[in-house]
Amino acid sequence: MSDSAKGKYAQVNGINLYYEVHGKGKPLILLHGGLGSTGMFGEVLPLLAAGRQAIAADLQAHGRTADIDRAMTFEAMADDIAALIKHLGFQQVDVIGYSLGGGVALQTAIRHPELIRKLVLVSTPFKRDGWYPENREGMSQMGPAIAEQMKQTPVYQDYARIAPRIDDWVVLLTKLGNLLRMEYDWSNAIPSVQSPTLIVVGDWDAVRTAHAVEFFELLGGGKVDAGWDGSRMSTARLAILPGVTHYTITSAPILATTVIPFLDAPMPESG
DSSP states (O other): OOTTOEEEEEEETTEEEEEEEESSSSEEEEEOOTTOOGGGGTTHHHHHHTSSEEEEEOOTTSTTSOOOSSOOOHHHHHHHHHHHHHHTTOSOEEEEEETHHHHHHHHHHHHOGGGEEEEEEESOOSBGGGBOHHHHHHHHTOSGGGHHHHTTSHHHHHHHHHOSOGGGHHHHHHHHHHHHHSOOBOTTTGGGOOSOEEEEEEEEOSBOHHHHHHHHHHTTOSSSOOOTTOTTOOSOEEEEEEEEETTTGGGOHHHHHHHHHHHHSOOOOOO
16 A cells, blocks of 8 residues: 555445545546455556546455455445445446456446446456356365465465454455356346446456457447447447456556546547
8 A cells, every 4th residue: 555545444234345545536446356455456556546536445355354244246245335435425436347356346337337437347257157267167276275375375475464354364265266166147237237348358368358359249349340430339448458467467557558548538428
């Protein structure tokens, strides 16, 4: 957390949700990936906060947000973020979600569409088979059996440094594993998303490139030539970042330079 950031807690839905505020201006919610925390956006966060109020939150059982007695689901965490937005007094916000946080961001837009102005989904599938098979297999191994060996990783070192209850590491791996093994397919809900949406993946991501294109098409993109004046362009955007993986994308400056113009562009006229 930078010296200028202010870390706070919001009591929402029975959870003590940690969040940090960086910068000033239009509100932008940032949601990290699995086993991560607000620090996962690293060098990109200051770039995003240079022209807006970036609010990075720790999801259930992650980072500085302690777990509570409920299953970890995309829907419950989306409701947490909706409650945080209302707690902060915002009518609408922009949201960037990465990986697990992207699923939460997408569900927030589906369940609480009135709260989301623009949506950025980074390395986010809309169904489980959007991941490559080897990634799905890795997710299936997530659980208490690997808790001890995971303690040798930088991910655990970050967790141990900030978690309110370090012994909940096993709880986090158990609940996250249960979530990641669950089959899901939100394709029927995608066309109903009204917020202008930017899909971002690395060209060597864990999310299949073809899946990102399919996601873009479900949002109304990639159907026709936009025309000389761009008049047939939908509100969906697709960005495939070169030389970027699932594990480097949130620290790649190109992510910020891709996202900022999308957020800064005027909202499309309704009707």
